[in-house]
Amino acid sequence: MQAVPIILASMLAMTAIIAVRYLLSSGGFALATRLVRPGLYQGQGGQIGREVRWSLLSALVFGLPAGLVAWGWQNRGWTLIYTDLHAWPLWYLPLSVLAYLAAHDSWFYWTHRLMHRPALFRVAHAVHHASRPPTAWAAMSFHPWEALTGAVVIPVLVFLIPIHVAALGLVLTIMTVMGVTNHMGWEMFPRWLVRGRLGDWLITASHHQRHHEQYQCNYGLYFRVWDRLCGTDRGLSGDFAAPPAARKG
Ligand SMILES: [Zn+2]
Numbered sequence: 001m002q003a004v005p006i007i008l009a010s011m012l013a014m015t016a017i018i019a020v021r022y023l024l025s026s027g028g029f030a031l032a033t034r035l036v037r038p039g040l041y042q043g044q045g046g047q048i049g050r051e052v053r054w055s056l057l058s059a060l061v062f063g064l065p066a067g068l069v070a071w072g073w074q075n076r077g078w079t080l081i082y083t084d085l086h087a088w089p090l091w092y093l094p095l096s097v098l099a100y101l102a103a104h105d106s107w108f109y110w111t112h113r114l115m116h117r118p119a120l121f122r123v124a125h126a127v128h129h130a131s132r133p134p135t136a137w138a139a140m141s142f143h144p145w146e147a148l149t150g151a152v153v154i155p156v157l158v159f160l161i162p163i164h165v166a167a168l169g170l171v172l173t174i175m176t177v178m179g180v181t182n183h184m185g186w187e188m189f190p191r192w193l194v195r196g197r198l199g200d201w202l203i204t205a206s207h208h209q210r211h212h213e214q215y216q217c218n219y220g221l222y223f224r225v226w227d228r229l230c231g232t233d234r235g236l237s238g239d240f241a242a243p244p245a246a247r248k249g
């Protein structure tokens, strides 16, 4: 029982880390947006305020399971996270990163599709789509029910798939950066990547923007595999690559 206060402290610490990570990453890309697309978020101050408040609440929902698992990893030998680089062959490092991204992507695709059923949409997912169009601050703008579906992913995966602590750090970095940039309203990756062979299979802002425009398509997170397999891929946002002056609305 004396572990309870330490577990609570670990949960609070994780919440604080996730909140600061959100503020720095979303704040950083919001600043970049000011420089690259001045005026893109004009008139969206009220919406940004709501995005920040929902996101900070999500940081708490993400922090609770993350804090519990981090405590168990440090104090009880839980999880398959390893620190000795040679505990597994080196080729396993990139494979483990890919496995985490693929697993998260699959979970996200199907839970996301489910949350677009009308009843669940109202309860869990309407908050995220209240951002029209989303900004860099919408990265974690979820209702707590939706946040919960995302918050359990990594804490469960670390019990199922071995991963080096640095590779896990990379997974979390990719998760954070893509979560922000997919919502920031402009494409940061070069055209040859987004409109080329690689872009046929990878999800960047141009793809997720179309989800926010049309709702019933482009449900994926990192890869277009599930969307293509299930016929829900409607390609990239049309007027998205154009300069702000040419954008509709
Ligand atoms: Zn979104």
Ligand SMILES: [Zn+2]
Pocket (backbone or CB within 6 Å): 112, 116, 125, 129, 211, 215
């Ligand atoms: Zn959606």
